[in-house]
Amino acid sequence: MKIEGRNCVYEALTSDTLTVNSIMVAKGDDSKIVRLARQKGVKLTFVEKSVLDKESIDGKHQGYIADVIDFEYCDIDDILAQSDEPFVVILDNINDPHNFGSIIRVCECAGVDGIIIGRMRQVAVNDTVVKTSAGAFAHMKIARVTNINNAIKQLQQKGVWVYALDMDGEEITQANLKGAVALVVGSEGFGVSQLTRKCCDGVVSMKLKGKVNSLNASVACGVAVYEVVRQRG
Numbered sequence: 363m364k365i366e367g368r369n370c371v372y373e374a375l376t377s378d379t380l381t382v383n384s385i386m387v388a389k390g391d392d393s394k395i396v397r398l399a400r401q402k403g404v405k406l407t408f409v410e411k412s413v414l415d416k417e418s419i420d421g422k423h424q425g426y427i428a429d430v431i432d433f434e435y436c437d438i439d440d441i442l443a444q445s446d447e448p449f450v451v452i453l454d455n456i457n458d459p460h461n462f463g464s465i466i467r468v469c470e471c472a473g474v475d476g477i478i479i480g481r482m483r484q485v486a487v488n489d490t491v492v493k494t495s496a497g498a499f500a501h502m503k504i505a506r507v508t509n510i511n512n513a514i515k516q517l518q519q520k521g522v523w524v525y526a527l528d529m530d531g532e533e534i535t536q537a538n539l540k541g542a543v544a545l546v547v548g549s550e551g552f553g554v555s556q557l558t559r560k561c562c563d564g565v566v567s568m569k570l571k572g573k574v575n576s577l578n579a580s581v582a583c584g585v586a587v588y589e590v591v592r593q594r595g
Contacts, residue, residue, distance in 0.1 A: 363432045365492045366423040371395055373497025374430055375402065380500050381431040386414060388425035395426060419489055433487040433499065435506040438513060441476030442520055444503065448475045449590060450522065450544035454510055454554050455483045456579055461550060462487075463494025464580035470498035472587045477502060478544075480510045510546075514561045517544050524562045526554040527586050531565030539566070539590045547583045 365374055374380050375398050384405040387396060391408070399406055414423050442448050451474050456462050462485050469477055485491065486506070492499050507513045514524050522542040527534075546562060548554035559565060568585055570577070577585070 363430050363492070364417075364419070364427060364489055365430050366418055366427040367493060367496075368395065368424045368426055369497040370492055370495075370500075371426040371428045371497075372398070373500040374428060375399060375404070377500035379434060379503075383429040383431065385426060385428045386417065388414060391425055419493070422493075433492075433504070435487075436476070436503045438476075438478065438505045438507070438516055441478070441503050441505055442517075442522075444475035447542045448522060448544075449542075449594075450474065450476055450478060450517065451583065451587065452478045452510060452513065452524070452544055452546045453480075453484060454546055454558050455480065455549040455552070456547070457483065457485055458550055458579070459485045459488060459490035460494050461578065461580045463491040463496075463499070465547070465583045466491065466495040466502050466504075467498040468580065468584040468587060470495075470502045472584075472591050474587060475503065477504045478510070478513050479504060479506050481506055481508055483549075511558055511561045514544070514546070514558070518563070523564075526559045526562040526565045527567075527582060528554045528559060528565050529567055531567040534566040534568050534586060534589050537564065537566045539593050543590060545583070545586050545590070547579055547586070550579050 372395050374382050382404050386407050386409050388411055389408045417427050451469050522544050524544045526546045546554050
């Protein structure tokens with residue numbers, strides 16, 4: 363997998379879970395990325411900017427393109443082991459890689475212990491997701507499961523309360539979201555599926571005062587995640 367950009371490459375180098383095979387760097391560069399790569403024994407290739415431009419997906423490489431071993435997903439138990447009161451985000455059919463990348467970024471910033479995604483109808487961790495996450499992907503545990511509803515039941519059996527973030531639920535600031543908790547964030551167009559919603563322990567919603575009755579999935583996730591952070595103190 364190729365990753366590019368200053369933040370993404372640096373975070374990959376500092377990650378305990380990713381392996382960077384090599385990095386292409388603009389000629390003359392002697393930044394902290396170059397110094398860290400040398401310390402870790404990562405192969406560096408210094409090239410002209412035109413070469414980086416040719417290899418880049420979107421031309422926004424900022425002088426760095428790295429070859430990284432494909433993202434390694436974890437198990438749900440690995441996420442739960444992060445904390446005595448784990449905080450988990452479950453994604454129900456998020457198809458937009460930019461939304462997924464943004465969700466990873468906000469979850470990492472908020473201290474979420476891990477994200478669970480499905481194998482079907484859900485974008486995987488790809489180059490665009492990595493780029494949008496601004497390097498946060500390198501520090502976030504992500505489990506990829508065959509069935510989201512079975513994953514919810516597994517969490518519940520481990521003492522985690524699972525709430526769907528959807529319409530017509532309890533106002534999120536009034537809900538008790540302390541302790542071990544998971545939030546299910548639905549797809550951009552359809553929200554949380556009905557079957558998945560029924561599997562949850564409850565539904566939480568946000569007050570929308572404008573004329574548009576929905577938020578972008580990553581924005582909604584950000585608001586909800588930080589409500590959990592607020593309640594946890």
